[in-house]
Amino acid sequence: MWIADAIGYSLFGFAIVTYVGAIAIGAYFLRHISLGTRPIYRGDIGQYAWVLHRATGLGILFFLLVHIIDIMLIGLGRDIYDETVEFYGNPFLIPMEVALVGALIYHTLNGLRIMLIDFWPRGAHLQKTLFYIAIAGTILLTIPSAVIIFNAEF
Secondary structure (H helix, E strand, C coil), X not given: CHHHHHHHHHHHHHHHHHHHHHHHHHHHHHHHHHHCCCCCCCCCHHHHHXXXXXXXXXHHHHHHHHHHHHHHHHXXXXXXXXXXXXXXXXXXXXXXXXXXXHHHHHHHHHHHHHHHHHHCCCCCCCHHHHHHHHHHHHHXXXXXXXXXXXXXXX
């Protein structure tokens, strides 16, 4: 059963790091917006798209690795698998499920944006607009997913 606990508590650790990081980044951005300065990078919006794409990719990779490991636990017995999967229903981790859905949606939409920039002659000229469309699409598609997740869990 120690394997189930190790996976579950690693999820809690990842959630804590994610929540604290999100709060710190939000505070940092709000501070710069209130001062009227640009946070982090003084270049174009493409840098923010690049950073978000990499961050969401790492989050998705972490989820896939954890999911592969917990599926492998079926071979060790149903009890270990069931105990591991119980961690996903913890109220502290449910916002991470919503974040995962948002990360998947953003990563997909930004990947499509990158393809349009690369293969559509007007793509490079419209890259800022395409970024804002990807952000708006992410928000609009994540909200109903969050409602479904919260309704199913609570």
